[in-house]
Amino acid sequence: MAKRGLEGNMQAQPRVFAHDAVLVTPGKLNSQAENSGISSLITAGAGYTAGNNIATTVTPSGGTGLTVNITVASGGVTKVKVNSTGSGYNVDDVVSVSGGTPGDLATFKITNVDIPDTVERGCCLYVGGSGSVEVVMESGNKATFTGVNAGSFLPVLVTKVVAGSNTDATNILAIY
Numbered sequence: 001m002a003k004r005g006l007e008g009n010m011q012a013q014p015r016v017f018a019h020d021a022v023l024v025t026p027g028k029l030n031s032q033a034e035n036s037g038i039s040s041l042i043t044a045g046a047g048y049t050a051g052n053n054i055a056t057t058v059t060p061s062g063g064t065g066l067t068v069n070i071t072v073a074s075g076g077v078t079k080v081k082v083n084s085t086g087s088g089y090n091v092d093d094v095v096s097v098s099g100g101t102p103g104d105l106a107t108f109k110i111t112n113v114d115i116p117d118t119v120e121r122g123c124c125l126y127v128g129g130s131g132s133v134e135v136v137m138e139s140g141n142k143a144t145f146t147g148v149n150a151g152s153f154l155p156v157l158v159t160k161v162v163a164g165s166n167t168d169a170t171n172i173l174a175i176y
Contacts, residue, residue, distance in 0.1 A: 018124075018175045018176060019176055020175075020176040021126070021173045021174065021175050021176070022115070022116065022117075022173065022174045022176075023171075023172070023173060023174075024115055024125070024161050024172040024173065024174050025085075025087045026087065026088065026161045026162060026163035026164075026167050026172075027062070027063055027086075027087050027088040027089040027090060027113050027162075027163025027164075028085050028086065028087045028089070028113060029066065029082060029085040029086065029089060029110065029112065029113060030112040030113060030114045030115070030116055031082065031085055031116070032116040032117065033111070033112035033114065033116075034111075034112070035111070036081070036082035036085070037082070037085070037110060037111055037112035037113060038080065038082060038095070038108050038109065038110060038111060039108045039109040039110075039111050040108065041077060041078075041079075041080060041106060041107070041108050042094070042107045042108055042109065043104075043105070043106055043107045044076035044077050044078065044106055045076055045077055045097065045100040045101065045104050045105045045106030045107070046075050046076055046100055046101045046104045047075050047099075047100045047101030047104065048070060048072045048075055048076065048077050048097070048099055048100045048106065049072060049099075050070060050071055050072040051069070051070060051099070052069040052083060053067045053068075053069070053083050053084070054067060054068050054069070054070055054083075054097055054098060054099055055067055055098040055099075056068060056086075056095045056096060056097055056098060057095070057096045057098065058089065058093045058094065058095050058096075058110075059093065059094045059095075059096070060093065062088045062089065062090065062093070062163065062164070063086055063087065063088040063089035063090070063093055063095075063110070063163075064086055064087065064088055065084060065085075065086030065087055065088075066082070066084065066085065066086035066089065066095060067082075067083040067084040067086070068080045068081060068082055068083055068097060069081045069083050070097060070106070075100075076106070077097060077100070077106035080097065080106070080108055087163065088163045089110045089113055089163065090110065090113065090162075090163060090164075091109075091110055091111060091112065091113060092109055092110065093109065093110040094107055094108075094109055095107065095108055095109070095110060113160060113163070114136075114159045114160045115158070115159060115160060115161065115174045116174075117176060118138075118158070118159040118160075118174075119159075121138070121157065122137065122138035122156075122157030122158045122159050123157065123158060123159075123174040123175055123176050124153060124154060124155055124156065124157065124158075124174075124175045125153070125154040125156075125158060125161070125172055125173065125174060125175065126152070126153050126154075126172070126173040126175055127148045127149075127150065127151075127152045127153075127154065127169045127171070127172055128150060128151065128170060128171025128172065128173065129150050129169055129170030129171045130147075130148060130149050130150040130169060131148060131167075131168040131169030131170065132144060132145060132146045132147070132148065132166055132167060132168055132169060133145045133148055133154070133161060133166075133167050133169045133172065134161070134162040134164065134166035134167045135154075135156070135158040135160060135161055135162065136158060136159050136160040136162065137156065137157065137158055137159070138157040138158065138159060142162065143156075144166050148169055153175070
């Protein structure tokens with residue numbers, strides 16, 4: 001029987017080797033990014049005392065679970081450090097630090113929700129639970145993969161899984 005295409009030529013057959021896999025949480029801050037994915041303070045607010053694991057709120061609503069540690073001087077926040085990265089955030093969301101004077105809260109912006117370790121090269125995805133996945137490709141373009149079956153690999157290079165209504169697949173792994 002005659003061989004077809006690359007069949008029998010092991011050197012020419014495409015192969016995929018992964019050296020790492022990380023669970024992707026859409027909209028999770030990239031803790032490996034500069035300043036853990038948040039901006040410098042926009043406003044310092046008033047009425048704060050220093051503390052750890054301080055809750056936050058976001059505008060527009062969507063992200064949840066981000067907590068921060070704060071350093072305070074004269075009631076105003078001088079430094080914010082991410083304690084827990086949360087999920088569901090988008091770049092440019094404005095985050096308010098709870099616990100200050102109502103109407104005068106400390107604020108900062110979300111700056112990076114990319115998948116960690118994708119600054120220079122994207123990663124492929126494994127989708128464990130069926131649904132749709134909206135991504136940002138290595139080129140910067142957005143794409144939505146609809147009807148992805150559970151157990152599927154997406155052999156494309158992505159830097160971000162976008163949080164929101166276009167992503168309802170679950171158990172997504174970044175494959176490096």
